[in-house]
Amino acid sequence: MLNNKLVISFIVGTLAIIVGGVFLVSKTGNTAQLEVTQEAKAEVAETTHDWGEIPINDGNVTKVFKIKNTGSGTLKLANVATSCMCTTAQVIINDKKSPFFGMHSKSSWAGEVAGGGEAEVLVEFDPLFHGPNGLGGITRQISLETNDPENPEITFNLSAEVIKR
Numbered sequence: 499m500l501n502n503k504l505v506i507s508f509i510v511g512t513l514a515i516i517v518g519g520v521f522l523v524s525k526t527g528n529t530a531q532l533e534v535t536q537e538a539k540a541e542v543a544e545t546t547h548d549w550g551e552i553p554i555n556d557g558n559v560t561k562v563f564k565i566k567n568t569g570s571g572t573l574k575l576a577n578v579a580t581s582c583m584c585t586t587a588q589v590i591i592n593d594k595k596s597p598f599f600g601m602h603s604k605s606s607w608a609g610e611v612a613g614g615g616e617a618e619v620l621v622e623f624d625p626l627f628h629g630p631n632g633l634g635g636i637t638r639q640i641s642l643e644t645n646d647p648e649n650p651e652i653t654f655n656l657s658a659e660v661i662k663r
Contacts, residue, residue, distance in 0.1 A: 530576035530608040532645040537571025537613070540646040549658035554625045554633060556663070563619040563640075563654050567611040574645040575617060576608035581639040584627030585656075589642070590618040598622075625660045633660050 547561045567573035578587050578599040589596040591609045599605065611617045621640055625632070640654040 528604050528606050530574075530606050530643075532574050532576055532608065532643055534645050534647045534650070535571050536647060537569045538573040538644065538646045539567060539569030540573055540644045540649040540652060541566045541568045542649075542652055545653065546655045547657075549623070549656065551661050552623075552625045552658045553663040554630070554660050556625075558622050558624050559658070560623075561621045561656060563621065565611070565617045565619065565644075565652065567613055567615050567617075569646070570613045572613070572645075573611040573615075573617075574608050575611065575642055577641075577643040578605075578607075578619075579603065579641050580621075582627075584624045585638045585640070586622050587640045587642075588620045588622075590620060591615070619654065621654065621656060623656065623658070625658070630662075633662055635659050 542563065542565050544563060547563075549559050549561070552559055565573075565575065575589055578589060578596070580587055580599065580601050583601045586598045586600050588598050589609050591611055592615070594609075596607050596609055597605065609617060619640065619642070623638060636658050638656045640656070641651055643651050
């Protein structure tokens, strides 16, 4: 009886350590830390896009959003994430491309946009990702962080109707 209690206690303790470690790593993952600066000003003219009807078997669709730095200091962009694995995003600054980011991506990548410069956020949606039954309306979000104190997070909203043709 004492051996069973000891074994169970050991298993529970081990699981608690593993779960705690996973939680700690997920909270302090490899993400970029941005220092806020008053001189960085992110300006975004468009934050929503509706692709309309997208045939499920016609391939991926894309949308490019632009972020302009209207400030005099360097605008930093980091911690890009999407709301679903079917959607990826990539930041392009002066022809330099970031990695593609998805729902579970964590990265220390940070891009810098000089005063007066511009960045593009390329979004790609795969309508077939959820299989042949993935028909109907969709909404997806792309978010990223900035060092602009007035716009610490920018969110882009996309929608479509996935159809069978």
